Amino acid sequence: MTQQGYHVAVLGATGAVGEQMLNTLDRMDFPIASLTLLSSKRSAGKKINFKGEELTVQEAKPESFEGIQLALFSAGGSVSKALAPEAVKRGAIVVDNTSAFRMDKDVPLVVPEVNEDHLKNHNGIISNPNCSTIQMVAALEPLRKSHGLKRIVVSTYQAVSGAGAAAIDEMYEQSRQIMDGEEINPEVLPVSGDKKHFQIAFNAVPQIDVFQDNGYTFEEMKMINETKKIMNDESLEVAATCVRLPVETGHSESVYIEVEKDGLDVEGVRNLMKEAPGVTLEDDPANQVYPLASECKGKDDIFVGRIRQDLDRENGFHLWVVADNLLKGAALNSVQIAFSLIKLGLLK
Amino acid sequence: MTQQGYHVAVLGATGAVGEQMLNTLDRMDFPIASLTLLSSKRSAGKKINFKGEELTVQEAKPESFEGIQLALFSAGGSVSKALAPEAVKRGAIVVDNTSAFRMDKDVPLVVPEVNEDHLKNHNGIISNPNCSTIQMVAALEPLRKSHGLKRIVVSTYQAVSGAGAAAIDEMYEQSRQIMDGEEINPEVLPVSGDKKHFQIAFNAVPQIDVFQDNGYTFEEMKMINETKKIMNDESLEVAATCVRLPVETGHSESVYIEVEKDGLDVEGVRNLMKEAPGVTLEDDPANQVYPLASECKGKDDIFVGRIRQDLDRENGFHLWVVADNLLKGAALNSVQIAFSLIKLGLLK
Numbered sequence: 001m002t003q004q005g006y007h008v009a010v011l012g013a014t015g016a017v018g019e020q021m022l023n024t025l026d027r028m029d030f031p032i033a034s035l036t037l038l039s040s041k042r043s044a045g046k047k048i049n050f051k052g053e054e055l056t057v058q059e060a061k062p063e064s065f066e067g068i069q070l071a072l073f074s075a076g077g078s079v080s081k082a083l084a085p086e087a088v089k090r091g092a093i094v095v096d097n098t099s100a101f102r103m104d105k106d107v108p109l110v111v112p113e114v115n116e117d118h119l120k121n122h123n124g125i126i127s128n129p130n131c132s133t134i135q136m137v138a139a140l141e142p143l144r145k146s147h148g149l150k151r152i153v154v155s156t157y158q159a160v161s162g163a164g165a166a167a168i169d170e171m172y173e174q175s176r177q178i179m180d181g182e183e184i185n186p187e188v189l190p191v192s193g194d195k196k197h198f199q200i201a202f203n204a205v206p207q208i209d210v211f212q213d214n215g216y217t218f219e220e221m222k223m224i225n226e227t228k229k230i231m232n233d234e235s236l237e238v239a240a241t242c243v244r245l246p247v248e249t250g251h252s253e254s255v256y257i258e259v260e261k262d263g264l265d266v267e268g269v270r271n272l273m274k275e276a277p278g279v280t281l282e283d284d285p286a287n288q289v290y291p292l293a294s295e296c297k298g299k300d301d302i303f304v305g306r307i308r309q310d311l312d313r314e315n316g317f318h319l320w321v322v323a324d325n326l327l328k329g330a331a332l333n334s335v336q337i338a339f340s341l342i343k344l345g346l347l348k
Numbered sequence: 349m350t351q352q353g354y355h356v357a358v359l360g361a362t363g364a365v366g367e368q369m370l371n372t373l374d375r376m377d378f379p380i381a382s383l384t385l386l387s388s389k390r391s392a393g394k395k396i397n398f399k400g401e402e403l404t405v406q407e408a409k410p411e412s413f414e415g416i417q418l419a420l421f422s423a424g425g426s427v428s429k430a431l432a433p434e435a436v437k438r439g440a441i442v443v444d445n446t447s448a449f450r451m452d453k454d455v456p457l458v459v460p461e462v463n464e465d466h467l468k469n470h471n472g473i474i475s476n477p478n479c480s481t482i483q484m485v486a487a488l489e490p491l492r493k494s495h496g497l498k499r500i501v502v503s504t505y506q507a508v509s510g511a512g513a514a515a516i517d518e519m520y521e522q523s524r525q526i527m528d529g530e531e532i533n534p535e536v537l538p539v540s541g542d543k544k545h546f547q548i549a550f551n552a553v554p555q556i557d558v559f560q561d562n563g564y565t566f567e568e569m570k571m572i573n574e575t576k577k578i579m580n581d582e583s584l585e586v587a588a589t590c591v592r593l594p595v596e597t598g599h600s601e602s603v604y605i606e607v608e609k610d611g612l613d614v615e616g617v618r619n620l621m622k623e624a625p626g627v628t629l630e631d632d633p634a635n636q637v638y639p640l641a642s643e644c645k646g647k648d649d650i651f652v653g654r655i656r657q658d659l660d661r662e663n664g665f666h667l668w669v670v671a672d673n674l675l676k677g678a679a680l681n682s683v684q685i686a687f688s689l690i691k692l693g694l695l696k
Binding site for chain 2: 175
């Protein structure tokens with residue numbers, strides 16, 4: 001902690017994303033004068049070590065936010081809906097990692113590499129986008145800036161850690177049971193609150209989050225709607241198919257795009273990726289160099305490879321985009337938003 | 349065996365696909381007067397039971413095909429290149445499950461539900477398409493017939509059994525090693541003959557078969573070129589991204605299409621799938637009904653679900669297509685070709 005820092009609260013401190021938020025605040029030396037760790041009643045009382053100091057997790061209540069300047073929320077949508085307005089009322093800026101406010105007109109939805117300037121219009125709450133959206137828009141923004149973006153067709157290959165610790169446990173337990181010839185008993189995935197549960201081990205499940213009336217899942221609609229909002233372009237065509245895989249951490253995405261302006265080629269895309277903030281190019285087919293989910297865990301960057309020009313459309317390109325869904329997809333992006341708030345003089 | 353049947357040879361009888369071919373010939377009661385089982389020198393001498401009779405596998409040589417009327421080949425491209433012409437010279441019709449002759453102008457590439465009539469132009473060799481191509485074109489053919497097909501953008505989720513028994517073993521061994529905290533030593537996947545090998549367990553590897561000069565993998569080019577040939581439409585736009593998953597058997601595909609004619613909707617697509625030969629519709633989002641790789645093993649049909657109209661383009665549709673890659677993707681389709689040859693009076 002430093003005298004020159006901010007009074008920060010982390011809500012959901014005991015969860016998978018909360019843990020990554022604390023790690024990220026620590027290693028990026030976020031200026032913190034005091035740190036308040038909050039959680040549900042169930043997890044309150046736990047001790048967490050931060051920069052050598054033992055902190056006790058407290059139950060989150062409206063009063064918890066007295067004197068807090070920055071609150072990082074990652075404890076589920078209903079908790080955010082109840083407590084974010086209370087935190088704002090008490091003077092905090094909330095960076096919310098749930099879907100609760102993402103599509104609210106008055107709430108900026110921010111990936112700093114793409115639309116940091118949207119922060120200027122905040123009204124106390126800032127939403128962190130969905131994990132699968134963040135890595136895609138950050139990789140595509142340099143292409144949009146230089147050549148315009150007409151459409152996106154994405155199919156995802158998403159890790160189970162996006163569904164929480166119980167989903168990770170279920171994947172490993174099922175894997176063992178299947179290899180040992182035992183019966184399996186799916187209870188968590190694809191969606192813990194949904195009616196049916198399916199095998200995730202040695203499988204590919206085309207459902208993430210619940211189904212909407214239009215036949216798309218909520219995860220797919222998040223990718224579609226959030227991308228348009230972040231890129232501030234309602235006319236951008238976005239289509240998504242979201243699939244859960246037996247991968248612990250690391251979302252992969254098969255992304256097809258069409259750009260507006262002519263003249264782009266594979267080398268041009270590679271050069272844009274080389275210069276893109278937060279992006280690492282891994283693209284050398286002759287030497288079998290391409291991004292892999294198994295290699296991205298614990299890394300901040302978004303990895304892009306398998307860049308190919310479409311064989312029928314000159315303005316069409318295919319990319320393989322991989323990132324740690326708990327870092328750039330969640331905790332890291334939230335902390336980056338906090339740094340942007342400081343940079344823009346918005347955190348007081 | 350029956351007196352009224354044909355003299356049949358199966359080359360590659362000891363492999364994963366060969367085993368499925370024998371199963372399929374048996375359960376579909378293919379009319380067989382005599383059955384010759386062939387393999388490489390290494391596997392020759394093995395005994396295989398077929399319809400209660402014990403048969404000894406023989407080393408495949410040009411002379412092996414004397415008196416053979418139908419030869420089902422599944423022993424790798426170089427074996428096919430060497431022996432298929434020898435079999436044809438001796439009067440056999442060869443149904444070849446390798447990529448050796450697929451793009452030859454004089455060789456029909458056939459999925460019976462799509463282009464059975466192409467068999468009429470055969471010159472002794474008929475190619476069985478690539479597994480990931482077969483299930484896609486069979487599912488899309490009813491849509492092409494009724495509304496015309498303009499373009500396809502597909503991302504695949506492919507099982508390791510397509511890479512052979514060693515790949516299956518590697519996937520399970522690695523899974524155990526990773527869960528036990530042991531070091532892994534990839535030696536087979538993604539491509540056994542390629543320079544580098546990567547973790548397949550708990551991962552998604554965007555390489556199937558070797559890279560071509562244009563940055564696409566051979567698997568991707570197979571899907572692109574074979575689809576155009578089977579559907580007999582060089583102007584059809586096809587784009588593919590092929591990805592290997594830790595799934596034993598069952599390829600899944602996220603398929604986006606655009607049709608030519610207006611007026612199609614989700615119910616229209618569903619009705620076409622209900623009537624499509626070899627296709628089972630599994631599509632009821634409200635009740636979480638969709639195809640899963642884990643459910644398709646050992647089944648003949650292609651399963652289609654997650655049918656959605658694109659939100660930006662009325663003529664755009666998304667489908668999730670799943671099939672057993674060893675059956676419809678290989679052995680079953682080869683045996684179906686043989687039945688079609690009989691039906692069309694081409695097997696003498």
